[in-house]
Amino acid sequence: MIKNQKQTSGDHSVNYMAGGDIVINGLTREELLSLLEEHSKREAIPQEELLSTREDVKEVIAPLFEENSHIFHTYGPMTEERFNPESEMPEQWLRKIQDFILPNNRKIVETIERNKKLLLDFENDIFTKFKQHVDDFEAKHTGKTKANGTTFPEDILLILE
Amino acid sequence: MSLIDWCIDKISGHGKVESISKIDSTTLELTHQNTNTYAVSVFSCERMNLKSISDIDIQKVDFILNIKKDAYISGKLMQLMESADFSIGGLGDLYSALGSGNLSNYISKEMQFVIRGLSQHNKVKRIYRLDNRRFEIERKLLPDVTILVLNDYDLTAESVRSGIDKYGDFDSILTSNPNCRRSSNAEKAAENSGRKIMSWGELMGNLNKKWN
Numbered sequence: 001m002i003k004n005q006k007q008t009s010g011d012h013s014v015n016y017m018a019g020g021d022i023v024i025n026g027l028t029r030e031e032l033l034s035l036l037e038e039h040s041k042r043e044a045i046p047q048e049e050l051l052s053t054r055e056d057v058k059e060v061i062a063p064l065f066e067e068n069s070h071i072f073h074t075y076g077p078m079t080e081e082r083f084n085p086e087s088e089m090p091e092q093w094l095r096k097i098q099d100f101i102l103p104n105n106r107k108i109v110e111t112i113e114r115n116k117k118l119l120l121d122f123e124n125d126i127f128t129k130f131k132q133h134v135d136d137f138e139a140k141h142t143g144k145t146k147a148n149g150t151t152f153p154e155d156i157l158l159i160l161e
Numbered sequence: 162m163s164l165i166d167w168c169i170d171k172i173s174g175h176g177k178v179e180s181i182s183k184i185d186s187t188t189l190e191l192t193h194q195n196t197n198t199y200a201v202s203v204f205s206c207e208r209m210n211l212k213s214i215s216d217i218d219i220q221k222v223d224f225i226l227n228i229k230k231d232a233y234i235s236g237k238l239m240q241l242m243e244s245a246d247f248s249i250g251g252l253g254d255l256y257s258a259l260g261s262g263n264l265s266n267y268i269s270k271e272m273q274f275v276i277r278g279l280s281q282h283n284k285v286k287r288i289y290r291l292d293n294r295r296f297e298i299e300r301k302l303l304p305d306v307t308i309l310v311l312n313d314y315d316l317t318a319e320s321v322r323s324g325i326d327k328y329g330d331f332d333s334i335l336t337s338n339p340n341c342r343r344s345s346n347a348e349k350a351a352e353n354s355g356r357k358i359m360s361w362g363e364l365m366g367n368l369n370k371k372w373n
Contacts, residue, residue: 083269
C-alpha cells in the first residue's frame with residue numbers, strides 16, 4: 001500500500017520508506033500521480049497521452065545517461081586511477097568526453113527541450129540545473145573556459161518517472 | 162548515535178569484515194576475512210600530532226580512524242606511525258586498508274606512487290616526509306626542494322590558499338591527480354605566493370634543474 005507521506009530527507013532521489021513504499025524525487029507515487037493529473041489539465045494534454053509521451057521521452061534519454069554513466073565510472077576522474085599521477089586513463093577519459101559524453105549531453109538537452117511541456121514544475125527546475133551543468137562542462141572541454149563549473153545534478157536521472 | 166557506534170555501523174558493511182565489536186568508548190575490534198583481528202581507535206581531530214593521540218595506547222592499536230576529512234598529520238606522528246606499526250587515516254583509507262588486509266602498515270595508493278616515483282628519480286638522494294602531504298626532497302648537486310602533494314580534481318585558488326594555510330612552507334604543489342584541472346586563478350594564487358604548480362611529468366623534469 002502506498003502511504004501518503006513524504007520522505008523526511010526531502011532530497012530528490014528514489015528511496016524506500018519503512019513500509020517498503022517507493023519515494024521518487026521526494027514524492028510518493030500518489031503525490032506524483034496527483035501532480036501529473038493537475039499538469040494534464042493545465043497543459044490540456046490528455047492524461048494517457050501525457051504519461052505515454054513522458055515514457056517515450058524517458059526511453060530516448062535513459063540509454064544516453066547510462067552510456068555517460070558507464071564511461072564516467074570506468075574512465076572518469078573518480079576511479080582509483082586518480083591516485084596514480086602516471087595514469088594514462090585521463091587520455092581515454094578526455095577522448096570519450098569528446099566522442100560520447102558531449103554528443104550524448106546535447107541529445108539529452110535537445111530531447112527534453114522539445115518536450116518541455118511534459119515536465120512538472122520541480123522537473124523543470126532540475127532540467128534548468130542540468131542544462132547549466134552541460135553548458136559548463138562543454139565550455140570546459142571545448143576550451144572556452146578554464147573555470148570549473150557546476151557538478152552533475154543527480155536528480156536529473158529521476159525526472160519523467 | 163555515538164561516534165564509535167556510527168563507525169561500527171559503517172565498517173560492518175565492508176565485505177572483508179567478518180565480525181566487529183566495541184572494546185570501549187573509543188576502540189573497536191574487527192576480525193578480517195584473513196582471520197586476523199585488528200584494533201581500531203576512533204577519533205576526530207583536524208590537526209593530529211603526538212599530543213593529540215596521547216590518550217591512545219598505540220601498542221594495542223593497528224589503525225587510528227580519524228573521521229575528520231583531510232586532516233593534517235604532523236611529521237613526528239608520521240615517524241611514530243612507521244616505527245610503532247600502526248596507521249592513521251579516514252574512513253576511505255580504512256576501507257582500502259581492509260581491502261588489502263593490512264591495517265597496521267597502510268600507505269595510501271597515492272603516496273605509494275609518489276614515494277616510489279620520487280625515490281626512483283636519478284637526481285633524488287633522499288626524501289623526508291614533513292607531514293602527511295609534504296615531502297622535502299634532497300637532490301644530488303642541486304638545492305633541496307619541498308613539495309606539497311594535492312589530489313584535487315578541480316584545483317582552484319581556494320585549494321592553493323587552503324594548502325598554504327594548512328601546510329605552511331613549501332616550494333611547489335604537485336598535482337597527484339592525473340585528471341587535475343587547474344583554474345587560471347589557482348595558477349595566479351600560486352604564482353603570487355612565490356610557488357609553482359606542477360603535474361607529475363613537470364615535477365620529474367624540474368627535479369633535474371634548479372628551480373627555487
